[in-house]
Structure formats: C-alpha cells, structure tokens
Amino acid sequence: MRCLLKGNGVPFGMVLYSYFRSSASYRVRCALHLKAIEFEYVPIHLVKEGGEQFKPEYKMLNSMSQVPTIVDGDFVLAESMAIIQYIDSKWKEPPLFPKSPKQWAPILQVCEVINSGMQPYQNAIVMSRLEKQYGFDEGKRTEWVRFFMSRGLESLEKILSKTSGKYCFGNEVTAADCFLVPQIFSADRFKVDVGPYKTLQKVYENCEKLSAFQNAHPSKQVDFQ
Ligand SMILES: N[C@@H](CCC(=O)N[C@@H](CS)C(=O)NCC(=O)O)C(=O)O
Incomplete structure (x- = not known):
C-alpha cells in the first residue's frame, strides 16, 4: 500500500481507498463521479496476502479494516454513508439528498x-x-x-x-x-x-x-x- 503523505505530513487532494469489487466503495465512486470530483484511487486488495485492509497502516485510517475510506486534505473519513453525506454537503451539485x-x-x-x-x-x-x-x-x-x-x-x-x-x-x-x-x-x-x-x-x-x-x-x- 502506497503512503499518501507528502514530506510535510499533510495528504493532498481527494483520495479514495477502494477495491474494484467492493459495493460500498462503488457507491462512493458513483457519488464522486456524479459530482465530477477529481480523486486519486488507491487500491486496497481485500484478498491478497490475507487482505491489505488488515495492515496496520491502513487500520490507522479505517479502524474497521474495511473499504472505502476517503482522505480529503487532512480529513479522514470511513463508512460510505458518512462519506456520501460529507461529499454532498461540501459539493452541492447535483444534490444527492434533497433538503425536504x-x-x-x-x-x-x-x-x-x-x-x-x-x-x-x-x-x-x-x-x-x-x-x-x-x-x-x-x-x-x-x-x-x-x-x-x-x-x-x-x-x-x-x-x-x-x-x-x-x-x-x-x-x-x-x-x-x-x-x-x-x-x-x-x-x-x-x-x-x-x-x-x-x-x-x-x-x-x-x-x-x-x-x-x-x-x-x-x-x-x-x-x-
Ligand atoms: N458499512 C460500511 C461497509 C464497508 C464494507 O463492508 N466494506 C467491505 C467491502 S464492500 C470490506 O471492506 N470488507 C473487508 C472484509 O470483509 O474483510 C460502509 O458502508 O462503508
């Protein structure tokens, strides 16, 4: 798994930790593409070597050892529902949750x-x-x-x-x-x-x-x- 921290320790842009077949990651990918948000895709292989999700460096980002996780600048967030609501609040168009x-x-x-x-x-x-x-x-x-x-x-x-x-x-x-x-x-x-x-x-x-x-x-x- 690649380290995303720059020299000063601050991550950059929007990063998505994902596995191609993970349906929870797929949900977040749909939201990111609908909002036209550019993001870096970091694969986490859920099977290889017993599962990269269990590696300590990934567990620091996602304490459940699951994908997806996003890193937006220095903000780390797991759980697809929370991530999609975060994305929807920060990038308004098109709205994924109407207000009423x-x-x-x-x-x-x-x-x-x-x-x-x-x-x-x-x-x-x-x-x-x-x-x-x-x-x-x-x-x-x-x-x-x-x-x-x-x-x-x-x-x-x-x-x-x-x-x-x-x-x-x-x-x-x-x-x-x-x-x-x-x-x-x-x-x-x-x-x-x-x-x-x-x-x-x-x-x-x-x-x-x-x-x-x-x-x-x-x-x-x-x-x-
Ligand atoms: N409620 C979580 C579910 C995340 C989840 O279950 N991710 C699966 C892939 S779809 C996973 O990482 N599984 C790893 C494992 O079971 O070890 C979310 O919505 O993000």
Whole structure:
C-alpha cells in the first residue's frame, strides 16, 4: 500500500481507498463521479496476502479494516454513508439528498435497506467466518447470501415501485441510486435472479446510461481483475 503523505505530513487532494469489487466503495465512486470530483484511487486488495485492509497502516485510517475510506486534505473519513453525506454537503451539485425531510428520509431508508439489510451479509469477513468458524461449505454460503439479497431486493422493489421515475426517486439521481446500482451488480455476481424486480432493473439500466455510473463500474477501476 502506497503512503499518501507528502514530506510535510499533510495528504493532498481527494483520495479514495477502494477495491474494484467492493459495493460500498462503488457507491462512493458513483457519488464522486456524479459530482465530477477529481480523486486519486488507491487500491486496497481485500484478498491478497490475507487482505491489505488488515495492515496496520491502513487500520490507522479505517479502524474497521474495511473499504472505502476517503482522505480529503487532512480529513479522514470511513463508512460510505458518512462519506456520501460529507461529499454532498461540501459539493452541492447535483444534490444527492434533497433538503425536504419528506424527500431525504425515504432516500435514506432505501440506502439503509442496502447498507444494513443486505451488504453486510455478503461481506468477505462474514463469508470467511461462516466457512472457518461454522463450517459452511460454498453451497451453504451462497444460499446464505442469496436469502438476504432476495429479501432486500423484494423490499426495495416494493418501495421503489411507488417512488421511481427514471431513477429511484423520480427523474433526478439521488444517493439511493448510488447504493442501488452496486447492490444490483453484487446480486448479479452472486447469481441472484433480478428478473422479477422490474423497477430495480429499469432504474439500474437508466443509471448505467450515465457516464458517472459507467466510470464508477468495477470493470473500469485500475485494480480490476
Ligand atoms: N458499512 C460500511 C461497509 C464497508 C464494507 O463492508 N466494506 C467491505 C467491502 S464492500 C470490506 O471492506 N470488507 C473487508 C472484509 O470483509 O474483510 C460502509 O458502508 O462503508
């Protein structure tokens, strides 16, 4: 892992610590590209050598040993939800959370269904514990992920069938789209059939037409394998 501190000890610009396949990192990449913020991409390989996220120098930035983390000048921040809210407060256009409580709260709801109700169950550390600690073979682990994934997708379809236009909420991209697109990518990775979720498919396809989402895609990252 490369050290980003300059001679005087102060980091520079916006830096994103990311892993190409990490859905939480992908969310932040979507937000950064939507806001047209230039950033330096620092890959953290989650598998190589037992996982670079566990190295002491990275743990100093992210005490959970997870990606993403951003460093904006001398400001360090982890957790994709916090990062996206920080970015949205500092770079106003386009807004990812509208101001009105009855608009932003449902967006946050969708983000949280994904952030708390889906993504944690597919995490590498969870998979590894299920295997090593509890003896889950690959079939059982896949079944586990698919159960939580399908449960979340069903919930999202119900919510978004009432709120969506081209995107999750009407015809403007919001933080909900930054969370949804990576989660659909993960569903595909775990071979969960998204066919029944017509609203989610529509929103995903519309987002994928935007250059910000194309640039944030795992296949476009320097560490893509
Ligand atoms: N709630 C965190 C989740 C971060 C997270 O789970 N990151 C995963 C990749 S998507 C990770 O770094 N996993 C490393 C591991 O499981 O060891 C966020 O939104 O940033």
